[in-house]
Every structure is written in C-alpha cells, then in structure tokens.
Amino acid sequence: MIRDTAAAWLQPLTDLVVRAGAAILEIDRSGKVDHKSDGSPVTAADLAADRVIAEGLAQIAPQLPTLSEERCGLGRPDAPSFFVIDPLDGTKEYVSGRDEFTVNLALVSDGEPLLGIVGAPALGVIWRGLVGHGAERLTVAADGTITSTEPIRTRPLPPPGAPWTVAISRSHLDARTLAFIAERPGAVQAQMGSALKFGRIAEGAADIYPRMSPTCEWDIAAGAAVVIAAGGKLTDASGAPLRFDVPRPNFIVPEFIAWGDADAV
DSSP, X not given: OHHHHHHHHHHHHHHHHHHHHHHHHTSOTXXXXXXXXXXXXXXXXXXXHHHHHHHXXXXXXXXXXXXXXXGGGGOSOOSSEEEEEEEEEOHHHHHTTOSOOEEEEEEEETTEEEEEEEEETTTTEEEEEETTXXXXXXXXXXTSOEEEEXXXXXXOOOOTTSOEEEEEESSOOOHHHHHHHHTSOSEEEEEEOTTHHHHHHHTTSOSEEEEOSOEEHHHHHHHHHHHHHXXXXXXXXXXXXXXXXXXXXXXXXXXXEEESSTTOO
C-alpha cells in the first residue's frame, strides 16, 4: 500500500524540496553559524528549510513520522514507514560560499529506502527516484519552476584496466576511503560536496561513492533511494545491503558504498 501511495506523493514532495531550497537561498549565508554538541555547524538556513519541510509533510502525509537531523532528539520513529530528512546537507559547503549543498528527503519503508529526492537549489537541479519505478533528473528555474525532466540510469562499472570515476567527499575524505580506492587501480577522483555524489552516480556520471568514515542516516537515505531506483545499490563494506531499521547510536552509519553497478563487488 505504501508503495502505491509513495508514487502519488512524489510530485508534492518534490515541490516541497523546491520550497525548502528557496528558503535556504533567501537567507544571507554570511550570517551567524552555531554548532551542535557534536561540533557540526547549523545555520538559520538549516532551520528554515526544516520548518518548511515539517509543515509540508504535516499536510502531505500527516500519518507518517519523521526523522530529521534538526529534530533527531525525538528518537527513531516506531513505525514501519517514515521520512528521513536532512534539510541542508553540506552546511560546511554552504557556509564556505560553495553551491554544493542539498536538501535531502527520503521515505523509508520496512528498513529500505523507497523514495528519495535530492535537491541542489543553488545549482537548479533535483534528482529523484522511486524504487521499482525509476529515477529522474529535473532542471529547476530560479523561480522554482521545473523546466525539464529526464529519466536517468546508472552505468555498468568499466572493465578491469579501464578508468572509472569515484565520487569522493570534499570535506570528509579519510585514509580508509583512500585505501579502498587504491585497491581498485584506475580511478579518476571527482571531488564534490553533500549528496551531489549520489546524484552523479544515479545519472551515470560517476561509478562509485565509497565513504569509510562515519556519517548519519539523514545524509544518505535520500541519495540511497535515488541510486537504487536508478539501478544501483548501497552496501556496507562487506557488501550487505544497508538498512535503515537497525539501532544505531546517534543514527551514525560507520561506513557505506554507493555503487552505480548493482552487480559490482
């Protein structure tokens, strides 16, 4: 039942991501930056986007609970289906004046990413996907109008010896991730911020996105759904599918790999 309903929600949720992105762009990013207890930055833009999304979800799907980065103190929703939100992913990029930040909205059902929307408001791009129904890339004008929609799909991993593109973090690159890449010679590194990396994999512009250092569920749930809907997969370091119904302290995911090629190992 939730899968049928999710298809009907896809456009209203996309519009909600557009509005949250607009709220971010309206705020002067040179304003005050606060820090949470874990040291991560939070700005007025994070909170403004979260308010837009919370109010919108209360209208679109009031029956479903939400896990948001800005309201994670409420704990994990005790429900088979719930939304996972990062209202501004890539706050460090945002504060630094770069445009590589995103609005991430996911619907998780029975522990699996089902629907994902990743909006890059400063770039005018949205990637969205519904598992079992495919994925799309949308172009968004400055006034929020969606001007084009095109189907996207991941690409097969290049054969051994051929160059392949690995998407890596601009702000969180670590030694374990570099070692993982070194074990697979021939990589061309594409450095970028936030959940843009998932979008590039989903549209076939990159092959793999490994992160061998901790991140949070709201950073990856939407991107995971988009990649899976486009033909890829998300696993842990051992190759097992990454689930979102596993108890994790502070919602921290120790490591993950997003693969464009679902048959890759």
